[in-house]
Every structure is written in C-alpha cells, then in structure tokens.
Amino acid sequence: MSEVRWWPATQGDVFSLRIRELRTEQLGRRLDILIAGCGRGGRIDLERVETRVTGIDEDLPVLRAALEHRADLDARFLGDLRDAPLLPRTFDVVHAAFLLERVRHTELVLDRMVNALRPGGLLLIRMRDRASAYGFCDRLLPGWFRRLLWPRFAPEGTVGPLPAIYEQVASREGIHSYCLMRGLMIAEDYSGTSGPALRGPHARLARVACKAVARLSGDRLPATRDEITLVIRKPQNHFARLI
Template sequence: MTDLRTPPVNDGDLFSARARQYALEHRGQTIEILEAGCGWGHGLGLTDLDCQVTGVDMDLPALRAHAEARTDLHARHLGDLRTVPMPPRTFDIVHAPYLIERVPHAELVLDRFVAALKPGGLLLVRLRDRSTAYGLVDRLLPARERRARGAGGPPPAVYDEVASRKGMQWYCMMRGLTIAEEHPSAHMLATAGPAVAALCRLVAAAGRDRLPGGHSEVALVIRKPENRFARVI
C-alpha cells in the first residue's frame, strides 16, 4: 500500500517532518532514533525534541571520524551491520539515508532495522535506484564516485537487488510493511555533471526506458504495523 503525495522540497525536509509528526503523536515519551549510516551526512535535526539517537555504520576510518565528530549521537556502534547491537523493538524511528545501496547483504541489514523498530515505528529510507539509467551508469563507473568524493566520503555503492524502488516495494510486501509515502527524485542525477547526465539519457533511450532516466533515487516512508500478529520479522 502506497500513498503518493506531493513531493517535499527535499527528502531531508520530508523525513524531519515525518519524524516530528511521529513525536507529536507520541507526546510525553522519549523518541528513540536509530541513525543508520551515521558515518557521513547529517541526522534529522530534532535536537529540540526529547530524543535519544543511536548511530550505526560500517567501521571504516573516514566513517568513524565523522561519527565521532557528530554531537547529535548519544551512542554509536561501528562494525558489520549484520552484527552491531540493534536490540529488537527498541526504536521509534530508523533513519537510513543513502545506506541500503552501499552495504552488502542489504536485505539482511534491512531485516535487522525492521526487527529493531517498535510496532508502529517508522523506517525512513532514501536510496539510489539500481533499476534506473543512473543506477546502471553508477555501477559501471564506480571509480568516478571515488574520485569525486575523495578519501573522506562514504564507500562506493554495492547495489544489492533490494536497492531499487521495485526492490523495496517487493521487500515491504513480503514483510507486511506499509509504504506510507514514496517520492522518486533526480538529485544525484542533477549533480552528477553533464557527461554522466548525457550518458544516462543515452542508456534510457537505448533501453526504451526499461531503465528510467527521469529519476536517480527514491525516498520512502515505511511503517511497521501496530498489530503484533501481523506478518513481520
């Protein structure tokens, strides 16, 4: 089930707004947030609310340095995302921006995120869509990303099968999760430079849009059902 709404100004605004809405609905309690992929980027910007933020990410030097410099994290665990501590039914919100396409065994990692969510909790995911022209070009030119981001950036994308719009739709259907909102966008495509953009248009045209050229990533607001008998992990 998907509720397509007017896209927000940007996905950061979307996720922060949905997190604040959740906090308002649960007024009077501390909101537990899991910041998945805390080694780069920023959080939800909820420092004015009663929140406890735990960060998890892969244990790489650049990611560790960024995570240690963040002031919004109350705790952090770096290592293999298949084994780092994520107690079940602990978190109200799991925020995972640009992470799912970057980790191997992404479906298993997603399962751990969902298991760590409380019933009724939110999984906020933004990922590059492997099933687009941009996703194909990005997989074929990983060195471009490493050069562009330098040694201090996140690791290059892996693009497991679930790291796509359709892959996430399938995953949520199989796990009994509800996609409350789904917003494709072209931010990465717009910032990739004219040569990459032209190559993406060529790939989309050659494949007769089997690999869409209109978006490069997708943001999803996913809800874990309240019903304890629902089919979830």
C-alpha cells in the same frame, strides 16, 4: 498495504515532519532514533524534539573520518551491520539514508533494523535506485575507476566514494516487495534526483552520460530520477507478519 502517496519529488523535510507527528502520537515522550548509515551524513532536523540518537555504519576509513565531526549522536557503532547491537523493539524511528545500495546482505540488514523498531515505528529510507541510469552507471563502473573519478565529479566535501553493491532490494520494485513480504506499510513514496555527480563540477557531462544510458535502455533506466524516498510504518497489529 495502506494507500501510498506518490509525489514526483520530495517536498520539504518530510522525515522531520513525520517524526514530529510521531512524537505527538507518543504524547510527547522521548523518541529513540537509529541513524543507519551515519558516516555519510543524513542529518534530520530534530529541534524541539527530545531524542536519543544512535548511529551505526560500516567500518570504513572514509566513514570513520566523517564521524569524527558528528556531535549529534548519543551512541555509535562501526562494523558489520549484521552484527550491530540492535535489540528488538528498541527504536521509534530508523533512518537509513543512502545505505541500502552500498551494503551486502541488504535484506538481512533491513530485517535487523525492522526488528529493532517498536510497533507503530517509522522506517525512513532514502536510497539510490539501481533501476535508474545513474544507479546503473554507479554499479557498472569498477571500483578503481570510481575512486579515480570521485574527486573530479563529486561536490567538494562529499563523503566517498563508498561501495556500490546495489542488490535487488535497492530498487522501487525490490523495496516494495520486501515491505509486502514483511507486512510493512508504505505510506509515502517519492522520486528525486540527487546523485553526487549530477551536482558536482562536471554535472553536465554526468547528465549526458545518464541520458545516453536511458536512451540505449529504451527508458527502462530513466535519467530523470535516481533517488527513492520512502516513509514506511511498522504496524501496531501484533498478528501482522512482522520481523
């Protein structure tokens, strides 16, 4: 595994910068990009970069409604992500924003996305950390209660509430183990705070709840971060253990 750059928080638009660097490596040819979790948003600044963008997500009413306002996708698929039409070595970049914590069979979905990456391609991940106070509260609350609280706590216009599954891979330890087993190289690893309830009308109350969980857990579930951002590269080496 390559040396990992650890920063306390995402600084600037890291994903857009890495995509531009990849385009330079590819001598300026068109990049094929997969947006996994396109219904929630997760737009990337791709100005001055020639791309073909495909979006995939689960087929949920709230996601279908959000997709109606997206004009930046050249193709899209809504349905079971285990059955998404992803051909091997089709994409230069896979961008998965806040998807892994809300889907079941997460490793299988990840395997399909990695398989769809070309050698040397980038897997760009943002996800909510199950091993944080915010992630603990999100996955602990019953679905009906989350639906009740969502319009009161989430910023206006935020897509949701979406399922809160949080399988083991939706954590720093889990995703690092996954990459190690698949021969993927984590180049950059960032922590941040971006939970919707921490930015909504009752952000102070949400912060108090997270601090209480952190204190009760002996800080094993920190309240100071809830997001993980990763830049992961699929090796060029054909003898590496790849999907």
